[in-house]
Amino acid sequence: MARFPKGYVKPTDSCDSCLAWGNFSGRLCPTCYMFGRGHDAAACTGCRRIQPLKWNYCRLCWCQARLSAKAVAGQLTDETDVRGRLAAVRHHQLFFVGMHYRRRPTPSARRRGGRRGAPRKPPPAPARRPDPGSRQPPLFEQIPRDYSRLALADSDLASPWLAWAKYLAHRLAEARGWGRNIRFAVNRGLALVLTGYVEGDVIRHTEIFARLRALDLPVGHTVTVLEEMGIFEDDSEPSFERWLAERLEGLEPGIRSEAERWTHILRNGGPRSLPRRQGTVWLYLNRVRPALLEWSNRYDHLREVTRADVLTYIKTLHGHQRHEQLVALRSLFSWAKRNGLIFRNPTSRIKVGQYEYAVLQPLFPEQVDRSVAAATAPATRLILALAAVHAARVAQIANLMLDDADLGNRRLTIAGRVRPLDDLTMKLLLDWLEHRRSRWPNTANLHLLINNQTANTTGRASNHWISAPMRGQDATLERLRVDRQLEEAMVKGPDPLHLAEIFGLDEKTAIRYANSARALMERHLEADPATSPRTD
Structure with missing residues (x-):
């Protein structure tokens, strides 16, 4: 689509379909544009042009037939009379855009809840499932219908x-x-x-x-x-299956089938394993894929992979990459050993090692200010406050329901934990609820945060929509959440029990935040000796 400079006004032109003259954007006038969306293009019986057709005639022929019927009857006629005159069209009278519209009543005749001068369309009459009566059972399985011809x-x-x-x-x-x-x-x-x-x-x-x-x-x-x-x-192929087939492309058939079974067990669970989240399944398969591709050049099955092959492969990896890929390989080969697909587990007794996390770093004030300035919509401002003040994850924000906000008692329930509503979050929440009420007054979606797509459904907004406004900023929603928990550890003291109670963290995560806060506080004391206690 061509992009015109700001302030450009398209000159008066004729429509490519009905040849009407007037001011409109694009190649077609608004009526021909809507006419073409609902009808297929073919050769018109009257003018022989390739145009969208209604009963084998283009809109220009319909307009000419309508003019002929009006000239005979002296007034606008119904579609039956116009259709009867289509075959008699032998010429075309050019016209201006909008000449064939019915003249509408004045705005004073507009009725509430309906079009100008027209009563509100009544709802359909109550109906029930049609009575099938007696019928002949099908002799063959139903043949798929070709709706493209309709x-x-x-x-x-x-x-x-x-x-x-x-x-x-x-x-x-x-x-x-x-x-x-x-x-x-x-x-x-x-x-x-x-x-x-x-x-x-x-x-x-x-x-x-x-x-x-x-x-x-x-x-x-x-x-x-x-x-x-x-x-x-619903016979459509799930997106997960399409992704899985793409990621397994290039593997030997024997290795491919075993990796595919392992991935399905991770996603759906098994007799002795619980199902994992889909994001975890993606990570595990992506981590073992490079090793499987390398071994597919030499082997046909996983049982041929030896301990030496695993050691040789992981020697090329370092840091967190070695840790993550070795954990995923241990999961694959442990599952294969339990199910009798291999004789020995080549990853056994290979130490993964303790993963050394880096010290978490707080955000700079200017980074937070840029994210605050980027939050202009009511929903974005509320999302920013939930991450920066209440340390809520993206999925937790998307799952919030209207009942989770107790405005009377100034309480907000996030992931099952009740938190008090501060003044800032309270104001942003009220602004969003007012915007939500005016923008989608008839929505039946009970989720707190909705958009144009979810307002007409009952599902939650996607994680992508929640995090999109802050994407590209230094202070993303995830970094704001981490910064809030790190700030709590530095202000209240590096106590893992306090962090686990306030934010619902597991013990390992709480210890990590406490260690990072302790390291930052010690670094601050070393950098500023004047603040350290005297020992003389």
Whole structure:
């Protein structure tokens, strides 16, 4: 898309589709742009141009037929009369943009909750699942349908399945706060996918995804209604499986199959192992992958890897890289030994060693000031305060619910721990709740922090959205959280029990913060002898 300089105004031009003359941005006038989103392009029966068609005619031919019908009847006619005159179009009268719109009443005729001069559209009548009656059971398994051949103009609007779907969509929209545009788009998507539906058919994700996306219709909301009807099957490939296949590319088949089984055990758990978080699974596989790629050049199975191979490989690693990769390799070979895939564990009796953590460093005031200046939105300011004042992690912030904020008692529950609300966090929380109420008044999402995507659902915001405003700053949310806990250890004293009680840290993490605070305090005393106690 071309980028024009600031202040540039597109000159008056003609639309590439209907040839209308007027002021508009882009190649098409607004009406042709919306017309093209809902119709497929092909050769027009009337003018032979390649354009989006409705009943085999482009919008320019429709406009000419509408003018002819109006000239005969003396007033605007319905679509049936216009459609009957499409075949008689032999010429085209050029026009200005907006000439074919119906003249709307004055703004005084606007009614609350509806369009100007039009009453609010009534909700769909209550409907239930259609009675299947007597039917012939299918002789063969259902053949996948080709929805790419269907157009919105071919939808069966009289289908009882569509009436039931629209009623369920209306109930979901009321419960989850869907806006008018989403409701309209969902009804269009349902009309498309339910055309020709009969009892017993199953609508699959892979069949409808591409077509709905091509028409810019909401796949997720449409799928929600189909799941409520009980006629949807999600046969899409999970993103984890696609990632796993990509990371295992290049390994020997024997090593690949064993590494794949180990990764699934890490993610899903097994008879003697608990499932790990998906982030942990990613880290473990990424750490063993370089070694597996190297061994795949010489071996076909993990049982061929010897202790000497492991020692030779880890000699090329140093520091935390050696520690992390050796821990992941021990996990892989220990699992393989337990399941009888190898004869001996080549990583046994290879000491991982105690990982020496560096001393945590506090942030400089100017680094914090830059992050504060970058927080301009109400949600960003509240997120910054939760990390910098209450030392909340990104996932903990995303999981906060409205019930976790007890404004009357000035309490906030973070990850199951009740914390008092200070004046700054209280003010930022009230500002965000006011913005949330005015921006999404009908949302049914009970999470404290929501955005444009999650306001129409019940799920939480992503970790990426929570941390995105501070990404690129020196004082990120993670560093602000670390700085807050380090400050507590330096002000109240390097006591691990106090840190574990205040922030809910495990014992090893609390000891690490206490040791870092003690080292910083000793360094400060050495740098400033005037503050040290006298010994003479």
